[in-house]
Amino acid sequence: MAAPLLSLRGISKRYGEVRANQAVDIDVAPRSIHAILGENGAGKSTLMKLIYGVETPDSGEMLWQGVPLKLASPAAARRRGIGMVFQHFSLFETLTVIENIRLVVPGQTRALIARIRELGTEFGLEVDPHAHVHELSVGERQRVEIIRCLMTDPKLLILDEPTSVLPPQSVDKLFDTLLRLRDGGVSVLFISHKLEEIRAICDRATILSAGKVTGHVDPREHDAHDLARMMIGRDMxxxxxxxxxxxxxxxxxxxxxxxxxxxxxxxxxxxxxxxxxxxxxxxxxxxxxxxxxxxxxxxxxxxxxxxxxxxxxxxxxxxxxxxxxxxxxxxxFAFVPEDRLGRGAVQGMSLARNSLLTAHPLGLVRHGLIAMAQATEFTRRCIADHDVRTSGAEAEASGLSGGNLQKFIVGREMMLAxxxxxxxxxxxxxxxxxxxxxxxxxxxxxxxxxxxxxxxxxxxxxxxxxxxxxxxxxxxxxxxxxxxxxxxxxxxxxxxxxxxxx
Missing domain, CATH: 3.40.50.300 (P-loop containing nucleotide triphosphate hydrolases)
Known part of the structure; x- marks a missing residue:
């Protein structure tokens, strides 16, 4: 077998009392599409941020083609040939599409615009290069992220839920693209909760639970039900x-x-x-x-x-x-918006204070004053009833994984009856x-x-x-x-x- 393109050895990362990753070992082979499976909060996104240089591991070692790898920033990761498409977008909303892409991809504006249109047509990722990001829907912003990453010609492409807002036609085109990239020498780390996608496109899968690796499998040898059971530890x-x-x-x-x-x-x-x-x-x-x-x-x-x-x-x-x-x-009337960070919740506020945004009529505000004890109790019930994985009602919204924040927002609105x-x-x-x-x-x-x-x-x-x-x-x-x-x-x-x- 060929030597791994990327190896992780004993990688650990902690945020306060939360152990996001614990002694993680993974080998990503050249010319492969490698899935990372796990429940919300299992540590998948944290692990990808460590590989992309957004975060620094507390302990352990990363090897790139057998050589120790230390990344001080995403820019350093891109120089090594590592690209990433985030689940939560990393775009400046007041800039246009082309202005966002120029921050990462060098080149003349006219040539970059032509390349954006070419990729959009080829892969079903059409987007107006001159549109401001704040004017785009969530799906259109995802297209910008994918296009920007493809324009850096990565050796390792990290995709965190890339198909979550794409129509079926574009998913098929994206998969064709990924298979061509793999056959051309690019490795892909692929996070998706759609298990049939994992089975369709991935050569290997690593399963995470509570920040630890619990198994490595060939997803093509298991059906979606088996993968789900391995991922969540119980039958669906x-x-x-x-x-x-x-x-x-x-x-x-x-x-x-x-x-x-x-x-x-x-x-x-x-x-x-x-x-x-x-x-x-x-x-x-x-x-x-x-x-x-x-x-x-x-x-x-x-x-x-x-x-x-x-x-x-x-x-x-x-x-x-x-x-x-x-x-x-x-x-x-109750409402769960598609943009959970920004419209559904305020990322810098605690979950208890986020409860106040829509549940304040349920006795959480009395005589014009916040009843914090009631807000905290409401939030604790929401966390318990809807299986929100978090340290408690005082945890900031930004500290939750995307899926757990979604469960909190949906649960909060359901509790309004x-x-x-x-x-x-x-x-x-x-x-x-x-x-x-x-x-x-x-x-x-x-x-x-x-x-x-x-x-x-x-x-x-x-x-x-x-x-x-x-x-x-x-x-x-x-x-x-x-x-x-x-x-x-x-x-x-x-x-x-x-x-x-x-």
């Missing part, structure tokens, strides 16, 4: 049955919703119509950048309509298009065990009579939990499709604008 629970019932009263109605954003790079919405009733889950499918961000902000109240158009958005039978988020929440519950990308970056748990809870809420709207780019997720699906394409919403009478290929045709003809 069965999802609860979707109890057949007649939906109740209408909880959300969009009537000819038309909106033109001020942002020239935004997606206008054209005559959008949907009806969601109590006791059903409606899913919105679509490729990122087709109006999901605008639709989310209009439903959540972050964008308000002129008073004369207020009836285009109705909740619990009342026109709310002109109302803000707080007023809509008073009617029984909403009548109408809206979630955008509810299981993005969440491991298979946690994703199953979130979906179980959503189906249970649906069975209790809650109206649930889910925007997701995970087609399998929508088919798992939704009663009906509509597809958003170029700012237009397809007719309502009964899930039990619809195939994934039908959804795919609507996603590319061919559904009506089909």
């Amino acid at each position: 629970p069965e999802p609860p049955p979707r109890t057949p019932s007649e939906p109740g009263e209408t909880m959300l109605e969009l009537i000819g919703l038309t909106y033109t954003p001020d942002d020239p790079f935004g997606m206008p919405l054209k005559d959008v119509a949907l009806t969601l009733r109590a006791g059903e889950i409606l899913g919105i499918a679509g490729i990122s950048g087709n109006g999901q961000a605008e639709l989310s902000e209009l439903i959540s109240g972050e964008i308000r309509l002129p008073f004369e158009n207020r009836e285009q958005v109705q909740m619990m039978g009342e026109p709310v298009g002109h109302l803000g988020p707080a007023e809509r929440r008073q009617l029984g 909403p009548k109408l519950f809206f979630l955008a990308q509810p299981t993005w970056g969440v491991d298979i065990g946690a994703a199953t748990a979130i979906r179980q809870k959503l189906v249970a809420l649906r069975n209790e009579g809650v109206a649930i709207l889910v925007i997701s780019e995970e087609i399998d997720e929508l088919f798992d939990i939704c009663d009906r699906i509509q597809v958003l394409s170029q700012g237009r919403l397809s007719p309502s499709l009964e899930t039990r009478e619809t195939r994934p290929e039908d959804i795919g045709r609507y996603m590319i604008g061919a559904g009506a003809a089909a």
Whole structure:
């Protein structure tokens, strides 16, 4: 066998009392795609940051082609030929796409723009080089990260949940790219909670649990169920049955919703119509950048309509298009945004103080003063009930793994006992065990009579939990499709604008 491209020997990293990595040993072979598997909080992202020079190990040794490797920064890692695409984006939001890429990739602006467009066309990662990052959806930002990394011609490419917000067509193209890169001499470290992806593309897998290596396997020799059991240490629970019932009263109605954003790079919405009733889950499918961000902000109240158009958005039978988020929440509305850091939680605040953001009406504020003891107790119940892996209610949001922060935000909103519950990308970056748990809870809420709207780019997720699906394409919403009478290929045709003809 060829000598490893990268070797880790006894790598350990601690943050206060938390042992993120403990004596980790891994060999990454040349020309290989190597998966790192584990639950949220298992230490995967920390380990990748150590390899990329973002963090420094407390002990242990890294070897690059047999030579000791010490990295003082990501720039030093890139000079060695190590590139990384982060799960949480490392982009400057006030800069344009090309300005962000120029910070890392040398070259003339015109040539870089041409290369961005070329990669976008080749791999289904289209993005406007002149768009400001703050104007882009989460999926479009992920495309920028992947393009920027590919433009550095890495020998080792680290991908942390690279497909979590990509449509199926782009995932296939990305996998083709990775296989070509592997065959051309590039090794890939691949983190994904989608076990079928691991089986499809990876030559080797290392399993982490609580920061320790618990096994090395060839994922092609195991089915997804076996991999899930090895990863979470137990059998996967069965999802609860979707109890057949007649939906109740209408909880959300969009009537000819038309909106033109001020942002020239935004997606206008054209005559959008949907009806969601109590006791059903409606899913919105679509490729990122087709109006999901605008639709989310209009439903959540972050964008308000002129008073004369207020009836285009109705909740619990009342026109709310002109109302803000707080007023809509008073009617029984709860919301989980796709951007968990920034919109769902404040990263520098404790979980208890993050609970106050939306749960303050539940006795957490009294006579205009914060009731910190009640906020802490609320947060502890959320942590316990939703299996949030953290040191406690005083832990900062930024200290949680992406999946655990997502579980906290979803749990916080569920504890508000909403009548109408809206979630955008509810299981993005969440491991298979946690994703199953979130979906179980959503189906249970649906069975209790809650109206649930889910925007997701995970087609399998929508088919798992939704009663009906509509597809958003170029700012237009397809007719309502009964899930039990619809195939994934039908959804795919609507996603590319061919559904009506089909």
